[in-house]
Amino acid sequence: MTSRASVVLVFGGRSSEHEISCLTASGVARTIDTDAFEVHPVGISRDGTWHRISLAQLQQLRARGRELPTVPADAEPVVLISKGDRVVLAGLVGGHLTDEVDIDVAMTMLHGPYGEDGTVQGQFEMLGIPYVGSGVAASAVxxxxxxxxxxxxxxxxPVGPHEVIRDLDWVSDSEGCCERIVVALEFPLFVKPARGGSSLGISKVVAADQLPRAIEKARVHDPKVLVEQGFVxxxxxxxxxxxxxxxxxxxxxxxxxxxxxxxxxxxxxxxxxxxxxxxxxxxxxxxxxxxxxxxxxxxxxxxxxxxxxxxxxxxxxxxxxxxxxxxxxxxxxxxxxxxxxxxxxxxxxxxxxxxxxxxxxxxxxxxxxxxxxx
Incomplete structure (x- = not known):
């Protein structure tokens, strides 16, 4: 009998896309070929704690009406560490590792900062574990x-016309930032966090007086803001x-x-x-x-x-x-x-x-x- 590859499936995360990541991972968990892969789900809570949950638990994470799922806060805390030429997933009790499982490959279903941006990819690189998807540089860019x-x-x-507003630009001269955008771009505009996703913090702007509020809305998610000229x-x-x-x-x-x-x-x-x-x-x-x-x-x-x-x-x-x-x-x-x-x-x-x-x-x-x- 051929041994199954051991996959750590990482989801949740600290970003504003936590719930979307849970939905994504749940869909994967319900479909993945368990004859070929031994799946070890790990949910990252909003405070950054890594939790081990069962495959069955992950499969049950679904949207309930308008309520989206989150990582169960009462699940067992775990760590992913390197032990010589092995990478293991283990519980941590009293400074001792428990229930160690060797991991062959990591698959992340993390969206947004602290997961899609090269950070967790850098962790996998340091551990020396292969993983699914783009590396550090491509993920960050x-x-x-x-x-x-x-x-x-x-x-x-070919890319469309756009302008960027960095944090110091906005703090020091918000009026000048808006004037620059109005001169450089044509309405309608789309104002968005530069390093966000899932359309969080995005506004459609059709007049100059709407710009400040739209930029502040985007800055809730990222101090760096991108303004794109819309394609009518x-x-x-x-x-x-x-x-x-x-x-x-x-x-x-x-x-x-x-x-x-x-x-x-x-x-x-x-x-x-x-x-x-x-x-x-x-x-x-x-x-x-x-x-x-x-x-x-x-x-x-x-x-x-x-x-x-x-x-x-x-x-x-x-x-x-x-x-x-x-x-x-x-x-x-x-x-x-x-x-x-x-x-x-x-x-x-x-x-x-x-x-x-x-x-x-x-x-x-x-x-x-x-x-x-x-």
Whole structure:
């Protein structure tokens, strides 16, 4: 009998996307191939404590109406540590390790800061444990929407007009910041935390007098704020990317999908994503776009993946204008990953079901070079 690979599935976290991470991990837990993988769920509470919970507990974490799940606070505290050439997950009682389990690979379902931004990836690098997804640099740059646009633009990829407001800029001269934006960009604008996700803290702004309040709203989540010029009449087209197959170097790209928001303002905010009312949002997979546009989106998605140095997975979001121009909006190195999220849905359209997608990603992680010995 072939032994199963031991996977630590990390979720929750200290960011404002804690609940979304719980939803994502729960979906993975209900689907993962337990004949191939021995799963050890670890939930990170909002105070940063790592807790061991059972696979059955994780599978039960679901949205209840508008209430989203969190990591159980009464679960056993654990640590993930290196012991020679082993990495173990263990309880810690009275300074002694208990119930040690060897771990072969880590799979994080963490969204936002302290998980999607290269921090936990750095911890795995120091431990010398292989893991699923992008490394430290790609995760950090992908998380910072401003740095991401700088890197993409420097590599010749098309991005939209934007301005950044750093903390010291705003504190020292908020009026000057607003004046700079009004001169540089055209309304409507989208104001967002530079290092956030899931549409938290984002505002659509159609007039100059709305800017200060929108910037302050974004600053609740991140002192660094990005202001993007809106693409009037453009369509939001997304493409899922997977790392190359063994023996190849070209990232795999899915069919394209489109988010169609049916609300009056057409704004894909947090509630539209995770607390949608009936018929508020449609995910069209595949997107109803010409083949030539689809080809362009997929090519830009693969190039963006390579330029940022992504590994494992990413979802690349683009805007397609009425004239057919394509602009890269964002590269998400840890996209929404519930069974109904856009990323798995795109791969399902390509013939890869949710379970096979999870297996593919863990297999990629297991083959990751051990940077600790390089």
């Amino acid at each position: 992908g998380m910072d929407k401003h740095l991401m646009k700088v890197v993409l633009e420097a590599s010749g990829l 009449g453009a369509r939001e087209i997304e493409c899922a990317v997977l790392g190359p197959l063994p023996g190849t170097i070209t990232p795999r790209t899915s069919p394209c999908g489109e988010i169609v928001v049916n609300s009056q303002d057409g704004f894909y905010d947090f509630d539209a994503k995770y607390r949608p009312a009936a018929n508020q949002v449609d995910l069209q997979v595949p997107a109803r776009i010409p083949d030539s546009v689809s080809d362009t989106v997929r090519q830009l998605a693969a190039r963006s993946f390579d330029v940022l140095g992504c590994e494992g997975l990413a979802r690349v979001d683009t805007f397609v204008t009425a004239s057919g121009e394509v602009f890269v909006n964002e590269v998400n190195t840890m996209p929404g990953f519930t069974e109904l999220s856009m990323y798995p849905s795109l791969w399902q359209a390509a013939g890869m079901d949710y379970r096979d997608l999870i297996t593919d990603l863990i297999t990629q992680g297991l083959s990751r070079p051990n940077t600790a010995v390089r």
